[in-house]
Amino acid sequence: MSTTPTVNTSESHAIELDRLDPLRSCRELFSVPLVRDVVEGFSGPGGDAACVYWCGNSLGLMPKATPAALAEDLEAWGRLGVEGHFHAKHPWFPAHEFVRDTAARLVGASPHEVVVMNSLTANLHLMMASFYRPTSERFKIVIEDTAFPSDSYAVASQAALHGFDPSVAVVRLKPRAGEETLLTEDVLATIAEHGKSIALVMIGGVNYFTGQLMEMGRITEAGHRVGAIVGWDLAHAAGNVPLSLHDWDADFACWCSYKYLNSGPGAIAGCFVHERHARNTAGFGEAGFLPRLAGWWGNDPATRFKMGPDFVPAPSADAWSLSNPPIMALTPVRVSLEIFDRVGMGALRTKSEQMAVYLRGLVEDVAGQVGNPPHAVAGQAGNLPHAVQFITPREPSARGCQLSIAVRGGGVGGPRALHKALSAAGVVSDFREPNVVRVAPVPLYNTFHDCWRFASALRRALETSGGGR
Ligand SMILES: Cc1ncc(COP(=O)(O)O)c(C=O)c1O
Known part of the structure; x- marks a missing residue:
C-alpha cells in the first residue's frame, strides 16, 4: 500500500533542515563514532562516515572536552x-x-x-x-x-x-x-x-x-x-x-x-x-x-x-x-x-519534537511503501515479513526523543534480523525483547540527515527481509 508521505522525503530536504537548525554546531562538541568502528567486520566504502547514533537513550556520546577535564x-x-x-x-x-x-x-x-x-x-x-x-x-x-x-x-x-x-x-x-x-x-x-x-x-x-x-x-x-x-x-x-x-x-x-x-x-x-x-x-x-x-x-x-x-x-x-x-x-x-x-532545555525540546515528527513521517512513508500499513495492529500484519509499527505515542506531550518501533510479522530470523540489518548499515540502535527497536534522535548531536539515512537503511532492510514488492 502506498500512502502520501506526511513529510518531505528527499535527501536534499534533510540537508536543508540541518542547515536551518540553530543547534547544528552542538554536534561538533561530541565524538560521534565512525561506521567502521561500530560495525563489526565493516569493509568497503562509507566506513569513515559517522554512524547514525540512535543510542543516546542508552549511552550518550562523549563530549570532546571530557578527556582533557x-x-x-x-x-x-x-x-x-x-x-x-x-x-x-x-x-x-x-x-x-x-x-x-x-x-x-x-x-x-x-x-x-x-x-x-x-x-x-x-x-x-x-x-x-x-x-x-x-x-x-x-x-x-x-x-x-x-x-x-x-x-x-x-x-x-x-x-x-x-x-x-x-x-x-x-x-x-x-x-x-x-x-x-x-x-x-x-x-x-x-x-x-x-x-x-x-x-x-x-x-x-x-x-x-x-x-x-x-x-x-x-x-x-x-x-x-x-x-x-x-x-x-x-x-x-x-x-x-x-x-x-x-x-x-x-x-x-x-x-x-x-x-x-x-x-x-x-x-x-x-x-x-x-x-x-x-x-x-x-x-x-x-x-x-x-x-x-x-x-x-x-x-x-x-x-x-x-x-x-x-x-x-x-x-x-x-x-x-x-x-x-x-x-x-x-x-x-x-x-x-x-x-x-549553554544550550538550554527549551531549545533542545523544540528540536527534539521536530526531529521526532520528521523521523516518524519518514519511517511511516517507508513502511507504507513496502506494503506495511503504518498503523498495523499486532497480529494483523498477516504474514508480511517484518512489518514495523510505532508503539510510542504520537503526541509530543506524551513522548520525548525516543521512538520505539515494534517489529511485527514473521520475517526471516525474526525481529532481531531487522535490527541486525540496520546495524550492518551503520545504524547504532538497540533491541529490546521481544520485538522492539528503540531509536532516539538526540537534539544535541543528531541531525536530520541521520533521520533520512535511517529511513533509507530501514527501507533496504525491509526489502531484503521480503517486505518489499
Ligand atoms: C528506567 C531505568 N531504571 C533503572 C536503570 C538502572 O540503572 P543503574 O544501572 O544506573 O542503576 C536503568 C538503566 O538503564 C533504567 O533505564
Missing part, C-alpha cells in the same frame, strides 16, 4: 596530592557543588533539592529507605508493568525487606488489551482503587520500553490524594524532556547521567528530594523525624569535620549522600552539564 584531575592529583581538595583548578572538596545548579535547572528544582551521587538503583533504594515506610494497612507500591527490571527488583526487594509478599504489595500498571502504552485516566483509576493501601507510587517519567512520557503532575497529585508518597525514575527523562519536579510536588526522583546527560558509562546519578523533606533536620526521637541511611557526607558541612558520632543532617538533599564523591566520575558530569546550561 579528566586529565586535569589526574594532573592535579599527581602534582598536589591531598592538596587537590582545595587547590586543584576545580577543587575536589566542593566538586559536587559545581553540578548542583545545572542539575536543579534540568529537573525543575531548587539547588538545595538536588544532589549528584551514587548510581540510579542505589539512589532508588536510599530514597525508599526514607520514603517507603509501610504499615499493615498501607504497604503497596505502584509501578508500571513495563518498568525497567532494576526498578521491579528494587521495589519487590523493599517490600520483602519489610516483610511483605511482593506479589501482593507490588501493583503493576498494565495497558488496556491491545494497547502498548498507559492512559493517564487508567493510572489515576488504579491509584484511586487501591487508595489507602498504597504507600508509594514510583513510575518511570519516560518509559524505557515504549518511550511514553507520563503526566507526572497529575499522577503525583493523585498519589498524594490517597496519602501515598510519589517518586519518579527519570532515567529516560532527565536531559530529554523539560521537568518541573518542585512544582509537580514530587516527593523524590532519581535519574542516571549516562543517557541523555552524556556523562559516561556508569556515570554518577542524580537525586531530587522535595524541600518539605530535604529541609527536615529533626533528630531521632524529635517530632517529624525522617529516617535516612546516613554517612558522613550527608552531615551538615558546618559540623562534618568536628568528627563527632552524632549525625546532623544537612538541611538539603545532601543529607542523603553517604560518601565523598568520586571526583573522576563527577568531572564528566560537570563538563556535560555545562553544555546543557
Whole structure:
C-alpha cells in the first residue's frame, strides 16, 4: 500500500533542515563514532562516515572536552596530592557543588533539592529507605508493568525487606488489551482503587520500553490524594524532556547521567528530594523525624569535620549522600552539564519534537511503501515479513526523543534480523525483547540527515527481509 508521505522525503530536504537548525554546531562538541568502528567486520566504502547514533537513550556520546577535564584531575592529583581538595583548578572538596545548579535547572528544582551521587538503583533504594515506610494497612507500591527490571527488583526487594509478599504489595500498571502504552485516566483509576493501601507510587517519567512520557503532575497529585508518597525514575527523562519536579510536588526522583546527560558509562546519578523533606533536620526521637541511611557526607558541612558520632543532617538533599564523591566520575558530569546550561532545555525540546515528527513521517512513508500499513495492529500484519509499527505515542506531550518501533510479522530470523540489518548499515540502535527497536534522535548531536539515512537503511532492510514488492 502506498500512502502520501506526511513529510518531505528527499535527501536534499534533510540537508536543508540541518542547515536551518540553530543547534547544528552542538554536534561538533561530541565524538560521534565512525561506521567502521561500530560495525563489526565493516569493509568497503562509507566506513569513515559517522554512524547514525540512535543510542543516546542508552549511552550518550562523549563530549570532546571530557578527556582533557579528566586529565586535569589526574594532573592535579599527581602534582598536589591531598592538596587537590582545595587547590586543584576545580577543587575536589566542593566538586559536587559545581553540578548542583545545572542539575536543579534540568529537573525543575531548587539547588538545595538536588544532589549528584551514587548510581540510579542505589539512589532508588536510599530514597525508599526514607520514603517507603509501610504499615499493615498501607504497604503497596505502584509501578508500571513495563518498568525497567532494576526498578521491579528494587521495589519487590523493599517490600520483602519489610516483610511483605511482593506479589501482593507490588501493583503493576498494565495497558488496556491491545494497547502498548498507559492512559493517564487508567493510572489515576488504579491509584484511586487501591487508595489507602498504597504507600508509594514510583513510575518511570519516560518509559524505557515504549518511550511514553507520563503526566507526572497529575499522577503525583493523585498519589498524594490517597496519602501515598510519589517518586519518579527519570532515567529516560532527565536531559530529554523539560521537568518541573518542585512544582509537580514530587516527593523524590532519581535519574542516571549516562543517557541523555552524556556523562559516561556508569556515570554518577542524580537525586531530587522535595524541600518539605530535604529541609527536615529533626533528630531521632524529635517530632517529624525522617529516617535516612546516613554517612558522613550527608552531615551538615558546618559540623562534618568536628568528627563527632552524632549525625546532623544537612538541611538539603545532601543529607542523603553517604560518601565523598568520586571526583573522576563527577568531572564528566560537570563538563556535560555545562553544555546543557549553554544550550538550554527549551531549545533542545523544540528540536527534539521536530526531529521526532520528521523521523516518524519518514519511517511511516517507508513502511507504507513496502506494503506495511503504518498503523498495523499486532497480529494483523498477516504474514508480511517484518512489518514495523510505532508503539510510542504520537503526541509530543506524551513522548520525548525516543521512538520505539515494534517489529511485527514473521520475517526471516525474526525481529532481531531487522535490527541486525540496520546495524550492518551503520545504524547504532538497540533491541529490546521481544520485538522492539528503540531509536532516539538526540537534539544535541543528531541531525536530520541521520533521520533520512535511517529511513533509507530501514527501507533496504525491509526489502531484503521480503517486505518489499
Ligand atoms: C528506567 C531505568 N531504571 C533503572 C536503570 C538502572 O540503572 P543503574 O544501572 O544506573 O542503576 C536503568 C538503566 O538503564 C533504567 O533505564
